[in-house]
Amino acid sequence: MAKREIEEINAGSMADIAFLLLIFFLVTTTMDKDQAYIRNIPKKVEVSKPVDVEKRNILAIKANNQNQLMVRDMIFEDPNKISDFVLEFYKTNEKKNDPTNNFPMYSRISMSAIDQNIAAIEAEIEQMEEAGMKADIVNFKYNQLDEWEKKKRALKLYGDNELPEIHVQANIRIEVQQATAYSIFAKMQSEIEEAIFELRNGECERLFGMPYSVLKRRFDQDKKAEDQAMMDLLEILYPARIIEVTPKK
Amino acid sequence: MSKFKKDGSRPMPGVNTSSLPDIVFMLLFFFMVATTSKENDPTVKVESPVGTKTTELTPYKQRSEVDFLYLGEPRNPMRAADFKMGYALSLDNVVQPTVDGLYTTNAVAQWKKDKFDQKPSRMTAPIEAVITCFKADRNAPSGLIFDIRKELQDINALTIAYAVRDNGNI
Numbered sequence: 001m002a003k004r005e006i007e008e009i010n011a012g013s014m015a016d017i018a019f020l021l022l023i024f025f026l027v028t029t030t031m032d033k034d035q036a037y038i039r040n041i042p043k044k045v046e047v048s049k050p051v052d053v054e055k056r057n058i059l060a061i062k063a064n065n066q067n068q069l070m071v072r073d074m075i076f077e078d079p080n081k082i083s084d085f086v087l088e089f090y091k092t093n094e095k096k097n098d099p100t101n102n103f104p105m106y107s108r109i110s111m112s113a114i115d116q117n118i119a120a121i122e123a124e125i126e127q128m129e130e131a132g133m134k135a136d137i138v139n140f141k142y143n144q145l146d147e148w149e150k151k152k153r154a155l156k157l158y159g160d161n162e163l164p165e166i167h168v169q170a171n172i173r174i175e176v177q178q179a180t181a182y183s184i185f186a187k188m189q190s191e192i193e194e195a196i197f198e199l200r201n202g203e204c205e206r207l208f209g210m211p212y213s214v215l216k217r218r219f220d221q222d223k224k225a226e227d228q229a230m231m232d233l234l235e236i237l238y239p240a241r242i243i244e245v246t247p248k249k
Numbered sequence: 250m251s252k253f254k255k256d257g258s259r260p261m262p263g264v265n266t267s268s269l270p271d272i273v274f275m276l277l278f279f280f281m282v283a284t285t286s287k288e289n290d291p292t293v294k295v296e297s298p299v300g301t302k303t304t305e306l307t308p309y310k311q312r313s314e315v316d317f318l319y320l321g322e323p324r325n326p327m328r329a330a331d332f333k334m335g336y337a338l339s340l341d342n343v344v345q346p347t348v349d350g351l352y353t354t355n356a357v358a359q360w361k362k363d364k365f366d367q368k369p370s371r372m373t374a375p376i377e378a379v380i381t382c383f384k385a386d387r388n389a390p391s392g393l394i395f396d397i398r399k400e401l402q403d404i405n406a407l408t409i410a411y412a413v414r415d416n417g418n419i
Contacts, residue, residue, distance in 0.1 A: 018273035025277060029284035035303035036382055036410035041402045178392030182385040183298035186413050190300030197302045246395045
């Protein structure tokens with residue numbers, strides 16, 4: 001019998017199969033990424049009386065059921081102006097405190113003051129541990145100690161004699177009503193984020209000579225300690241303390 | 250000078266399609282790599298508002314540290330009247346009966362707890378750190394978001410995210 005030639009496999013339908021797969025993936029997948037603002041809900045605690053906050057330390061951004069906007073009792077139309085108000089809130093007293101205006105004060109802390117505080121808290125922790133206090137309270141003190149250590153690192157990085165800090169109670173409040181459209185709520189978040197980004201970006205360029213977005217991306221990828229210190233410094237200079245007030249029924 | 254002489258007698262050669270599968274496979278692989286699979290198609294209509302300077306959720310998604318809940322008008326217009334202000338909450342494609350009943354049924358808290366229990370064992374994040382992402386329609390009332398927030402606060406699921414569409418940051 002003659003040797004039979006092995007026939008070649010017909011690959012003509014390969015393209016059809018690949019097309020089929022391609023179309024399947026086109027239909028079941030999406031290009032857009034999920035983008036969002038990450039926020040924290042405060043932990044539930046029983047408080048007998050809320051702490052009084054000075055009026056100058058509050059930046060209340062409000063919207064009512066008709067989606068009308070108000071910042072610090074001033075009604076305005078254009079939601080794009082919210083970021084300007086936020087910038088004003090942070091920047092007014094940044095260089096020089098002026099008690100006559102209605103914006104949060106800045107404090108300046110020196111290295112020796114930070115060291116004193118660290119020493120004081122360390123002594124306190126030692127005492128507490130000897131006395132066998134509850135773990136919650138001791139942990140709270142440890143957190144405080146961490147904060148101060150962070151400030152110490154930040155000031156070293158800042159390179160100045162004193163570290164400017166906005167008042168601890170300075171906060172931005174988002175107050176909406178039941179029927180306020182989500183788009184307005186999201187716009188407020190967006191504007192606040194934009195203002196804080198601008199502030200941090202300015203300081204990042206001045207101190208480290210690079211845009212904040214670059215620093216942030218690098219930190220997200222590598223999680224290096226030096227980037228962490230830079231991010232901490234910028235967060236201490238311009239903290240984002242946002243309070244979302246639950247609307248009344 | 251008859252360089253472009255028409256030669257009617259020669260037949261047109263067929264286009265060689267042997268590289269067609271390669272091209273299509275290339276496209277296929279591109280799409281497989283560049284896209285992500287769709288989260289389930291929600292039973293409510295959601296058109297996100299726009300925003301800037303957002304955080305990307307992809308790394309959290311890869312670690313399955315984010316759950317999505319949808320808030321929008323139901324796709325079936327006949328049902329809209331059943332819901333508070335016409336907006337319905339969709340949890341994993343199940344539309345909750347009414348948002349009014351949220352507190353009595355604890356639907357959100359129950360859903361979130363179940364989700365957390367079903368997470369793969371390699372996930373170590375505590376429930377406080379697992380993001381609950383609101384995908385709300387641009388016209389959805391904010392009051393509903395705060396109702397849901399309250400329920401999440403009760404079970405200590407303290408990290409949330411507000412989804413928006415970010416055009417400048419891709």
